[in-house]
Amino acid sequence: MLGQVALAGGVVLALVIASVLFKRIRGGSADQRRSRKRHREAQEREPPIDIGDVEEVAIREFTDHHSGERRAVGKIEGFVVFVEDIPDHCEPTDVLRIKVLSFNRGQTSATATCLETV
Known part of the structure; x- marks a missing residue:
């Protein structure tokens, strides 16, 4: 047994x-x-945006950059954009007008700065 x-x-x-x-x-x-x-x-694929472009993007979520700064995460045609200099009052689904500053090494995401909330 x-x-x-x-x-x-x-x-x-x-x-x-x-x-x-x-x-x-x-x-x-x-x-x-x-x-x-x-x-x-x-x-x-090629990024759907270029450095210097001004776009509107909805905040999907927030992330903390390795510098300690809070950044918004948005997408443009499925392309991830990390947005810095966001106002403290912003929340997910808020729409931001942004300016694209740079791409990461593999051009699979971009960094942008917030110009204003829309």
């Missing part, structure tokens, strides 16, 4: 390990695979 319990436990453990390994081989969850695919596609 004890041997059967140990055997059943071993089978369950083997199935759990096989499931974890299968997910790693497949590349993770469906959401993770989609996210990696979108990231690769973003790396291969």
Whole structure:
């Protein structure tokens, strides 16, 4: 009886390990695979904006820059823009008029400054 319990436990453990390994081989969850695919596609396309462009963007969320400064995160045609110098009263969904300052090394995101809230 004890041997059967140990055997059943071993089978369950083997199935759990096989499931974890299968997910790693497949590349993770469906959401993770989609996210990696979108990231690769973003790396291969030209940015939809240029340095110096003035655009309007809605705040999706906020992030803290490594300098400690709070930045707004927005998207223009799916392209991520980090906006600095945002007023303290701003909240997600607020719309900002921004000026694009620079791109990151791979041109997969941009930094902009807030000109005004819209």
